Amino acid sequence: MQKEFVVISAHVGDFVWRCGGAIALHVAAGYKATIVCLSYGERGESARLYEEPGMTAEKARARRRAEAEAAADVLGATIVFLDGSDYMLRVNDEMLHKTAAVLRETQPEFILTHPAADPSNLDHVTTFNFALEARMVAQAHGHPGGAVIGAPQVYSFEPHQSELCLFKPDTLLDITSVWEVKRKAMECLAGQKALWDYYERVGLQRGAVSRRRQKGKATGPIYGEAFQSVFPARVDLL
Template sequence: MNKSVLVIAAHPDDEVLGCGGAIAKHVREGDVVNVVILAEGLTSREQKRNRELLKMELNELAASARKANEILGVSSLTIGSFPDNRMDGIERLDVIKEIEKYISQFMPDIIYTHYGGDVNIDHRVIYDAVVTACRPVPQYCVKQLLFFETPSSTEWQIPNPSSHFGPNWFVDISGVIDLKKEALSAYASEMRDWPHPRSIRAIEYLAFWRGACIGVETAEAFVLGRNIT
């Protein structure tokens, strides 16, 4: 039976960095994948948030997101307007209610989202909100909850028992790694040169390493939060 998959990410490119291969594989297997990006991106790079000043760049980033997700084959892409890297200033209930809205709309069997130990504050806020929104009440649609690693955020956190990313769920992306790389290339403004961890080369190396961990060519790694069968 085909599944409904919802990816909840903070910023444009996080969805591809974290689970672009899994998205492409779900689509190839006939699952329906919807992507929700909650924050705008870019505006934290200025001293003060000014969407008007960066209107052109934000439009270009949104166009990149549409192109990247079209490459992966997602059914829908939603880009929200929460402030970039300032989501700790939003009341948590407001974030939870926004996420609950999309869960009610798409009725996902599976949710992919950020890992809670990331250095990026928006990732942590979204992690907490998703966990709260996905309380396993009777007859709840979400059966599987997976947290992805985001290069240039997950590994940049100082290791401690509460932040350590210890993957226990892997997806073999050997047949779709080229689609992930193509989708990342659509985010030209967000990608960086090697040896930055958000470079195509670094992300490819990570995929090879995660694959080697489980005896396949390439893989993506996740922390399984919940799995109901």
């Protein structure tokens, strides 16, 4: 049976910047990836689009959706839109139960989402809590739907300003082999072009940190991504 995982993203760009490498890497290894995108970021994360004459929130929403679909296609993932609005992101029971249904359908090995704290973007905090609620609903026998899920690990991906978010990564992923795929996905996001090079620098920095954490003296990763696990991991040996 094919293994699957789910990404729960506040805005259309988040899943690309923060974990596009993880998505591409696991898809290349045979996993199926499903991205649940709560909003299009047409208000707070599309400033460049509003430089165009006649731009409206509705036009920006359509543009950002197309960008997200293109990026997901590059990464090899399926994307589900919940059609929320950003800044401020408000979730509802329909969105929650739709996401719980995705979790039951996919039976994910793990879930990727935002960290618990982000004072510079409360939409991300809302999404973290939403992801845990959806996981909880998907575990509950009393709700209708498919088979309940187990207890998949939840990994918070690296926020834009880690120092503000109490982000302490405990997992470093080597994404060197899929970096060009991630870069191509980033370049689908024309509405946030200013972030392309920024997140390349983040990838290089995490690659450098990863090299210091490996055994031996091999060359090691060039590009990396960082994650913080939410739950303890069950192991047989250290």
